[in-house]
Amino acid sequence: MLLWSSLGGCWKLGCEDWMRSSSQLPKQDYEALQERCLIDGCLFEDQSFPATLRSIGRGPLLRKLPERVYWRRPPELHSNPQFYSAKAKRLDLCQGLVGDCWFLAALQALTLHQDILSRVVPLNQSFTEKYAGIFRFWFWHFGKWIPVVVDDRLPVNEAGQLVFVSSTYKNLFWGALLEKAYAKLSGSYEDLQRGQVSEALVDFTGGVTMTINLVEAPCNLWDILTRAIYSRALIGCQTHAGKERVLENGLVDGHAYTLTGIRKVTSKHGPEYLVKLRNPWGKVEWKGDWSDSSSTWELLSPKERILLLRKENDGEFWMTLRDFKTHFTLLVICKLSPGLLSQEGGQTWLYTMLEGRWEKGTTAGGQMRSPRDMFWKNPQFLLSVWRPQEGRRLHMPCSVLVSLLQKPRHRHRNRKPYLAIGFYLFRMNQSYDNQRRLPPEFFWENAPLNWPETFLTEKEVSRELWLEPGTYLIVPCTSEPRQESEFVLRVFSRSHVFYEIGSSSSVVFSKEIVDPNEGQDEFFTKVFEKYPEINAIQLQKILNRMPWSGLGSKQPLFSLEACQGILALLDLNASGTMGIQEFRHLWKQLMLYQKVFHKQDTHRSGSLNWAQLRAAMREAGIVLSGNISQLMLIRYGGPDLQMDFVSFVHLMLRVENMEDVFQNLTQDGRGIYLRKPEWLMMSLYS
Template identity: 70%
Template structure:
């Protein structure tokens, strides 16, 4: 049975004075309902510890009074893009009129229940939330990268990792042993997900003790062992099997403090008969048919000639093969890394290459997970990444992400272009022109000095900043009004009519302009401005003759 929250509907309301969110309420105010989505709620509890991250997923300016229309909007990072999900205000209740799924300890707060409904809509249904991993929800809330640690094989520096993770902007979850869910005598629950909410180092008579604090999504049933609602690190490693750390940037994995990271994202597909080559098994199998990605890495502070190893994080995510996330299980996935003596970035490497070369890195095991990731230390140079499934002829779409201090990354044998910045750049036919124009703007010789490259990079960073500032709905595109505002902020003023013409010229069929086209437009506009200043003496305006018009760059 569904019951509306607010009284402006015809049916009986859930509360006479509902609130969407309250800053006065305790952060950890949510309790799990009858559906087995403790993994989702554990990730959500971690999200509430970071208000700025929470606001991106849950716009907190929504209410049941101001401009209320009976709907609420939430945002999720869905395989490379932030997507909005809108739900109405009706929530499932039992015969007694009580919420059957997520609820708040504050009976008039409903943000958690509405967010769960939106996530169920994204996943297919409430039933599709019954089984999952904490890492899945953490990625969907942040677009970050997860690192999963098997606590039975925990590294010796586990406490240092936890200390760095809690100090930085990370979300942390953990899971108990995956037996049938039941409450143990010590108060823990088997087959259950928890949120790690804090750590402490305390001094005792016998020496230091390392403590962790956990939160049960049920809102009750806590650890009954030593240290009350906290437990020692040793007890934690004994009673929990997995620790999941989700970072917005991979600095924790590299131990490089205060460094800036860039990333690129590429979409791909394993298609039976074409690109579903499976794992590398025998010299003459079809492994070479898998999608091939070329990666060049270097250290930015020392240039491409530096021989010091570069920290690189590779993340492979597979998309669900059905609208309902649990209707078809995940495939077992992984990726290989090779070092080719290969300079042509357009032609795919043939099968002979894989007969004769041993991979630098390969999957220790193929995991049936939504995401697999691995940190690599690579000498500056060019590498080949091959994502694949454990068996040939298995079909699915995937997202391949690369994080490093500085790199260029693209697919071989496709029309995808190079993405230089942190943000995703759409793939289209103008990307080759994009790269060419950048260098043509500097000089006609095709060579670039260090200072020229620095100037170019500053321009790109400015373009990126103004573009994404105006892209308020995170769509990756600007309409003509947003374009006009972005160009004005970059120092170029266009009339309404001219701006509309620019969208027609540089935009797609939907009359919107992406980042690549925006950069092309900005470069040409600045070239035209330079040409104009060369022809006028006072900068106030001139009438041009036909011969003078030819001085302007073609558009």
């Protein structure tokens, strides 16, 4: 027997039974609803997604619920509720009773990039300023960003604990409210029970997902992961399909994880390639080699071990790439811009999106099985590809990324599962002008250049193609004829024209997009062609040749001593050099330091005083007391108690380094115990 209770609120939005059959969300004006609540002195109640059993669902999820379930607002659950806090750990969310590990794994990948997260979760919402019990989130929904409005009534048990997603910080509620908004978009909490990491990643970013079957993983998987991590891709993975259960090795079968980092380390037996993963449960970890309690950590230098190993049951752990490929089946990489695998020069991609549908009797032809089947009835799209810079790379094909997305066929995403979809690619060797559709004879006489490897019952299938300049035909289809659904077809390339045969308008949505990381990738490639391993002298040359455009006319000059200090902080295996991973990490930090330094250097003097230093460090995520800040200025600043950019970089790297050490060694968050070799290593070398 379930008992339900809800407190508070008076402003309601009538929306009848839209959930029973409609495939569209109700249109709700967030600003107008909030203003109306503030004027009336009421808290918002969303009748389109009410605080009742109807929003939970009607299936197996009900059997998981506690005997008594109440709906409470965050101010009723905590004396100091906060929507979001930048000071909280980035991975602070834990899965609740809903089997939505796929959603949470994608969400945790999102938290690694605050600017991307803030597109989905407006972080300026609160329970104090203009609080009216109403919150808004944004999701990418088949070509456009749509808002989803919810009230803040959340299901809790008798003890006041959240039934679904919660934070390790009991006063933070952004994760629980985002899950509620996604449940509303999907139909109900019950509709989050099953899904793919790739589906949520697309909804959070509008990016393109690439799924790698780890049983058939490419030999350059480590290189792919390296490019993905440092081009700000979001990465999830899944274990073998099956009932969600904990195995003896600590992994959970039939479960999704977030890939949060990679690291090449040097052990006594040679190099090891490690991946860092997190369980959305916030607990239950891998027990094999390189786990928190594994003896393999003794094979590393003390410094490397201290900085990487964190013995805490928080669901995050390391394992080798070899074990990762053995125990996980799928790796999902969501790229915000298309150049993940491509190594072409240039920074501009052209993006075109077209919408279509498969209709029974007219355009639902199914897959290609025999020369005279119904395949020719499927929607047909012409793609013209040309080389953007004639005369360069004349014998090199062009990279074209094709993404096929199918729309849900029911308001409740799990009521009608996704169809198995794919697409074929044909080369056009002659013109078919003024054709509403290419005739069946074309498909009898021409074999596809590209067949779907498998028809996947997923929201998106994508593939990178390498095409010579010319005209091509793309035919998206379902695995069986007469299956109905709507779809979106996206094409990314350096230069192309893309349109549907027989359509009145050639382009529905087309624009140029810039991949900011591609210029950096080209820069990194040139650096490491010249310096595969960078020592202090080479680092000095690189940093002093950089334009540092973000610092204005005050260009920094890195001394050899400063570069030796920087290298010591990043050189985990004490080799006297840094590799590509360490340099990319350094580069990311330098861009952040340049930004905050320039912002606080209001007089453009090229240096910071005590107040400016403290403000710059706070903006970069480091909060120190006034006394400590003063000591840092004396230690790293000049005789006039001013700190230049080079000294600021050295200080910030050192503080962040020691912060990582403390977090990895502390058991209670208040203190640590160091053995003598570890103390000497951290005191003298870093």
